[in-house]
Amino acid sequence: MKKCLILSVFALSLSLLIGSPAMSETNPTVTFETTKGNFVIELYPNEAPVTVANFLEYVNSGFFAGTIFHRVIPNFMVQGGGFTFDMTEKDNKNAPIKIESNTGLKNDKGTVAMARTNDPNSATSQFFVNVKDNDFLNFTAETMSGYGYAVFGKVTEGMEVIEAIEGVETKQYGPHGDVPAEPIIIEKASVND
Secondary structure (H helix, E strand, O other), X not given: OHHHHHHHHXXXXXXXXXXXHHHHOOOOEEEEEEOOEEEEEEEOOOOOHHHHHHHHHHHHHOOOOOEEEEEEEOOOEEEEEEEEOOOOEOOOOOOOEOOOOOOOOOOOXXXXXXXXXXXXXXXXXXXXXXXXXXXXXXXXOOOOOOOOOOEEEEEEEOHXXXXXXXXXXXXXXXXXXXXXXXXXXEEEEEEOO
């Protein structure tokens, strides 16, 4: 009887461990090495699978190396992943993706979202980090003005680096505004083991 009870408890414990998402899987993380320091992003593949898969393709191909944070607006966001230091737009390797903004994830401080044009389904490689809660960027409806911006991750280490980027001097560079006066270069982006 005692032996049977011990085996039953062991079997129940094992099934709980195997069935628990927190124990059986972890979200991928990506380290960005920049000329301002390093930061780490935790990705949310369960909530935004298409966006995360697209982002990881850019990371794994080495696309982000040599791109810059090209748009910095204090008390709003810092944006990168599309231009080189001379403000030449890098050719995207992937087609634009379908927006995944209706997931419950919010554009809160420290979250990472995809940049896009007025077309909700136009995101490719560019991303931004919210430096404050930006509620007006959240999904409200499946309309052109209501889609908002798709959050797919969060900075979990190095938010002080993002804040340092937020504080740099910016200038006009041709048609582009809010460009850091001194380029902030992404030297490498890599998935952590």
